Amino acid sequence: MATGTANGRDFNIVLLEGIHATALETLAAAGHTRVSSHARSLAGDELIAALAEADLVGIRSRTQLTAEVLAQLPRLAAIGCFCIGTNQVDLAAAAQRGIPVFNAPFSNTRSVAELVLAEIVMLMRGIPEKNALLHRGGWMKSAANAWEVRGKTLGIIGYGHIGTQIGVLAEQLGMNVVFHDIEAKLPLGNARQLGSLEALLAAADVVSLHVPETPATRDMMGAAQFAAMKPGSFLINASRGTVVDIDALAAALERKQLLGAAIDVFPVEPKGNDDPFVTPLLRFENVILTPHIGGSTAEAQANIGREVAAKLARYGDNGSTATAVNFPQVTLPEPAGQCRILHIHHNVPGMLARINERFSAAGINIVAQYLQTTPDIGYVVIDADADASRVAFDELKAIEGTIRCRIVC
Template sequence: MSNPSNPSNMNKIVLLEKIHASAVENLRAQGFENIVQVPRALSGPELIETLSDAAAVGIRSNTHLTGEVLRALPKLRTIGCFCIGTNQVDLNTAAAMGIPVFNAPYSNTRSVAELVIAEAILLLRRIPEKNARSHAGRWDKSAQGAYEVRNKTLGIIGYGNIGAQVGILAESVGMRVCYYDPESKLPLGNAKPLPLEELLRSADVITLHVPGGPTTVNLLNGERIGLMKPSAVLINASRGGVVDIDALNASLREGRLAGAALDVYPTEPKSEKEEFITPLRGLENVILTPHIGGSTEEAQENIGREVSDKLARFLAAGTTRSAVNFPEVAHQAKEVLSRILHVHRNEPGVIARMNALFAEGGLNIVAQHLQTKGALGYAITDVDSPISPELMKKLCSDSAAIRCNMV
């Protein structure tokens, strides 16, 4: 349980890893001035020290907020992942501490989808090989093994926002589209669902768009890569752990696969100064990009605005809509004198005890919003009267309270 935060601390926001300037512009436009920008990822004691008095932190993919780090940051109230993935944050510990985590699930969709289609065209035309040979002074005009994408089959593994957008773009250049997803998904365009093994056997291009986590580690292992046609190519712009790199390396070097494009890797450098190591380096039929699927000016600007808006709305009004680990309460502008945000264990009697304290203090509740998610409950209470420090102390001291703040 935490005590109400000091207002000066509530507004401190730390942004790491070169988050786009649109985030700072948006936050300042909404009245947040205490913003600290750090142009790189941090870890260990340095990370904890930098965030020690922050109410909010914005990160990308290289800063890891582990349970140990989060437990050392009792003043931290919310986290913004300025990217799609959130596996760099211990979501369970964050939820248990009453910290909602936000991300940007849609803002870089188009950028990633365009990269995938571009790589599919380049690989099927064998452009990476031709490019490397031309740079080496070799004039290789052979058409052998080079194909148009028209009438080729694109197999999408993971038919979420990005996967579906890839399918639409693929159809626009004449490809046939099939997809596999463990959940039932409505197909867009002429895409059709297939079992995973059938998709692997039939597709000319396989592209992965699945989340990270234990259920997708080595989803494409040696056995499944072996089901692909020798003329097929593989693209991974999702998570580094979903492809068995050693198995892929063996298939490419033995000619059992025509090519590959990877934007994500099981282990990635933490900075530009660290060497990028992968067994796929040096292969002419492989495109290696440094996790830039969403690295366009448009995507980063959109992500900056989207996630900063979510952080600002939470800090100013308690809004948790689209939080990935937290009960979702829609945005309601604060139009009363006092708003109390109460995070608690989801058990009987909490709201009754809370409201009894308001009644005891002679306070009228103007509005109250409650949502639960698993073991967690979240209540926003609006009161058109001042809230005394004594009442806040009682609210925060409830046996089920996890965190209690006033905005």
């Protein structure tokens, strides 16, 4: 069933989970003032009620926008994930409803890299265990199992934006950096790409994970991988909780195959600050546990607020979908005519011809036209004379295969 609106810029925007004030400032600067904010995540009927009249929505990592939820939000035109991950959104269901999803893949890169660098130093000096003992009134002044990081080898699994920055920072401390990635990557500094995960695990004194959550990365660090790591090495995971088999990690720590770990993400995380946190790692004093705060700095949250809000505003104001994670990507100039028509449709043969036939039959002058597709979705942007906008809108909505149509004037 095709949906659409001719009121292209008067958006009702809902932000959940305490999104940074820079998002509000960015939206206001773009002329969007119908914005409501909620300090926490919502679920169930409460979520549906809050988003019932929303055109654009902003969330972080806790709010779950499933296919069932999206089916109850016919007005929803775009989603902004004010974070790196988008696993909390059913991306395929959103695309099938003509809803692009935006995120902030780079804004917290530095914050995560700094946390990992600090954890490398803390682990290699045995600080977590010594700190815990002193809090109990004990004292352990010893150089046993305490090393400088200079000259040690850092193994980075996933050499993307965060992995590369960690490698550069680690080299400044004198570390040797090796990395493994499923793609051939240009190394920065003196980093070296190794041909297999096994080679990296055998070489590294510290292994740091920076991979996305995919079927291929689920439990990629399990019993076999921990057994392949250097005895007395360390693991850091600031990527996704499903990447590490926590029980296998606990077993490796128990037998001292690993001398410590730093874990920021978990397979199951509390839904809020008042919920209990449960993990087999609680009993290990040589493990740094942090509550998914790799990107939780004032600077990162401010940058994320600006970045994602700007993407939502650009899509709302002129239809640009650059960097959308589930949608045809179109970077658009300002409208060449006086009115812009956005047509989202199923990617089937002959759709563009049918669209152009409607314009021709109605005698509508097309000033400019843009098209991008994915295997499932087509996105046509048409700049036309303003006086033809209503007939164009009605004609396009009537085309079989139309998912959504909107006018920006």
